[in-house]
Amino acid sequence: MKLFNDLIDETKNLLPKDGVVNYYGKIIPNKLANTIFHSLLENLDWQHDEATVYGKHYITKRKVAWYGDKAFEYTYSGKTKKALPLTPGLLKLKQLVELKTGETFNSCLCNLYHNGEETMGWHSDAEKDLKKHGAIASLSFGAERKFAFKHKQTKEKLEFSLEHGSLLVMKGETQEHWLHRLPPTKKIKNPRVNLTFRTIVEHN
Numbered sequence: 001m002k003l004f005n006d007l008i009d010e011t012k013n014l015l016p017k018d019g020v021v022n023y024y025g026k027i028i029p030n031k032l033a034n035t036i037f038h039s040l041l042e043n044l045d046w047q048h049d050e051a052t053v054y055g056k057h058y059i060t061k062r063k064v065a066w067y068g069d070k071a072f073e074y075t076y077s078g079k080t081k082k083a084l085p086l087t088p089g090l091l092k093l094k095q096l097v098e099l100k101t102g103e104t105f106n107s108c109l110c111n112l113y114h115n116g117e118e119t120m121g122w123h124s125d126a127e128k129d130l131k132k133h134g135a136i137a138s139l140s141f142g143a144e145r146k147f148a149f150k151h152k153q154t155k156e157k158l159e160f161s162l163e164h165g166s167l168l169v170m171k172g173e174t175q176e177h178w179l180h181r182l183p184p185t186k187k188i189k190n191p192r193v194n195l196t197f198r199t200i201v202e203h204n
């Protein structure tokens with residue numbers, strides 16, 4: 001595992017243009033990643049997500065939990081949520097990700113996909129509460145899933161696998177020009193947890 005990770009160039013931009021995506025590979029060794037995964041499954045405040053799309057109200061099978069340095073308010077899909085205080089475990093992961101990326105973050109959106117049929121559709125993370133062109137760091141645990149990008153104008157598509165204990169960073173103009181999603185797959189029966197560290201700006 002170490003051998004392969006040494007071959008991953010985290011400074012390489014996976015996008016051909018209009019943004020920067022870096023894949024750091026597995027930054028957390030398997031055994032520790034297993035422990036973290038189980039602790040996240042058990043200890044985070046997982047809730048079904050709700051969204052209103054074209055006037056229709058949806059409750060997702062996927063679960064979410066949202067944490068922050070402060071009780072930030074965050075609006076998406078027409079719903080305002082308040083962040084819970086970062087747990088000691090999430091704080092440690094935030095520090096690890098900050099050290100690896102050289103960026104800082106003040107919040108963490110957590111997603112739990114129980115199996116491959118639970119997904120996240122095409123979107124970009126450019127809500128007004130997020131820092132413009134701020135980096136978003138994504139840590140994955142559990143089932144390895146594909147992660148896809150689609151260019152908003154050219155429709156060009158790219159796909160990568162996100163391994164257990166791995167880190168991916170999206171930054172620069174990525175959210176302006178690219179959509180991303182977690183595609184569905186019937187092959188995967190096991191859960192996956194994803195943590196995205198972000199920077200919320202407060203509008204007073």
Ligand SMILES: O=C(O)CCC(=O)C(=O)O
Binds near residue numbers: 109138162180194196
């Ligand atoms: O689960 C993932 O890898 C992606 C999650 C995501 O795109 C998001 O939380 O905005």
Ligand SMILES: [Fe+2]
Binds near residue numbers: 123124125180
């Ligand atoms: Fe996203």
